[in-house]
Amino acid sequence: MNNQQGSKRISSGVIAAVSAAVVLVGGGVAWLASNQPPTPINPSQTITPRDPVQGQTPHVYWLKPRDTGLDLVPQPVEIGATQPNQVLERAFQALLAGPTEGTDSTTIPPETKLLGLKIENGEVHVNLSEDFTKGGGSTSMVGRIGQVIYTATTLDPNAKVYIEVEGEQLEFLGGEGVEVLQPLTRQSFEQNYPL
8 A cells, every 4th residue: 555655656746747847848948939030021022011902992982962963982991901801891881880071971871780791703792781771762762772882892893782681682772662673783773773
């Protein structure tokens, strides 16, 4: 029985010694790593800042009154993202926050939220909250459809846009029942929805 107790003490001592060695080695490695000079950048590897997504600056689109209607006008937005989904999500967040300067306006209700956004195969699917459908007449409805289409296609002007509300494809917008013919493109908007 004494032999068993002795072996337990030895094994405890061995464990303590091994633990101390691990702590010392780990601390030494951490110290060496933290005291290394930074790796110099080769001039041919210089990183230069660029606009998101292949040099494109994203835009949000506001409405500006003119003599006989409204114009969609772009405003560039600074977005610290490079992935197309992230860029468009942030552009939509700026759009839904409303204009910050000038005489530009929006007909998108201020309570509207972006519930989801997906880009694939030349298509942009924008999922908005129910608030998007509330208030305004036909000009207001057409204006907000245009703002969504043009902002959604800021990275690819030829993309097809699908607008969803609460996960369901939008077929009619507002009390006056503006029909939403999907997929939407900039070209189809200009042909079917005069501002």
